Amino acid sequence: MAYIDRDGVRLYYEVHGTGAALLLTHGYSSSTRMWTAQIDMLAKDFQLILWDMRGHGRSDYPAAPQAYSEEATVADMAALLDVVGAPSAVIGGLSLGGYMSLAFHRVHPNRTRALLIIDTGPGYRSADARAAWNQSAIKTAERFETEGLKALTRGGEARSGKARGGETRAGAARAAEPPRAEHRDAYGLALAARGLLRQRDAKVIDSLPSIAVPALIVVGADDQPFLAPANYMAAKIPGAKLATIPNAGHVANRDNPAAFNAALSSFLREAGFAK
Numbered sequence: 001m002a003y004i005d006r007d008g009v010r011l012y013y014e015v016h017g018t019g020a021a022l023l024l025t026h027g028y029s030s031s032t033r034m035w036t037a038q039i040d041m042l043a044k045d046f047q048l049i050l051w052d053m054r055g056h057g058r059s060d061y062p063a064a065p066q067a068y069s070e071e072a073t074v075a076d077m078a079a080l081l082d083v084v085g086a087p088s089a090v091i092g093g094l095s096l097g098g099y100m101s102l103a104f105h106r107v108h109p110n111r112t113r114a115l116l117i118i119d120t121g122p123g124y125r126s127a128d129a130r131a132a133w134n135q136s137a138i139k140t141a142e143r144f145e146t147e148g149l150k151a152l153t154r155g156g157e158a159r160s161g162k163a164r165g166g167e168t169r170a171g172a173a174r175a176a177e178p179p180r181a182e183h184r185d186a187y188g189l190a191l192a193a194r195g196l197l198r199q200r201d202a203k204v205i206d207s208l209p210s211i212a213v214p215a216l217i218v219v220g221a222d223d224q225p226f227l228a229p230a231n232y233m234a235a236k237i238p239g240a241k242l243a244t245i246p247n248a249g250h251v252a253n254r255d256n257p258a259a260f261n262a263a264l265s266s267f268l269r270e271a272g273f274a275k
Helices: 032-043 070-083 096-107 127-154 187-197 203-210 224-236 257-270
Strands: 002-006 009-016 020-025 046-051 089-094 112-118 215-220 241-245
Touching: 002 070, 009 032, 009 070, 020 032, 020 070, 020 096, 032 046, 032 257, 046 070, 070 096, 089 096, 096 112, 096 187, 096 203, 112 257, 127 187, 203 224, 215 224, 215 257, 224 241, 241 257
Parallel strands: 020 046, 020 089, 089 112, 112 215, 215 241
Antiparallel strands: 002 009, 009 046
């Protein structure tokens, strides 16, 4: 086990393999465990960095609501690269982790060598759509506050609707993974819903056309709410590749690991990052 201290907040992380750095961020209410089926493949060519976000898994669950934010998460990701000695990395994640990867690129484009955006939406340009999503995030927080970790057993993901008028309606969604997550209690997840799931502006979605690194957009074929957002991002990010994983839902890397791993391997080889 390894931890990094971020102003009194300890964050759990793992490093597998050697080579160019590749940082993967899990979905909301999940943990590093969600990447189990990708570790052996990626560690052959990369220094693979996995971590638990604030309020999740084996990281700390700070009590202060202000400790949970997009800005803090992006800063945590940069600090993880610093601690492993990586000036830059391939940056990727699923759902909320994918959204945070886009947010990281917006702030640190020079530290981003490529993007892996999996079952993710890039946020909202419409204030009304953002308000609706944020209300859903608050309800998710209230469910964890009321039911504790039992709320995870409901399954499913917190999602909004499909694309409308060219703008994605699916933001950073919840990838619930009760069998593999290691949460000690639910208050961290509740605070993370209020601080990490909630969105405040359109900076991330507006940044898509400025992305100038290789990007792979991955979506499960059965992940209906995220098919339109995936196509939207593939169209908006210059040169982006789109991979649709058959027989897979919102957690495509777990639902069909063979097809998912093949899609990642192909992209990383074509982009010159893997053999």
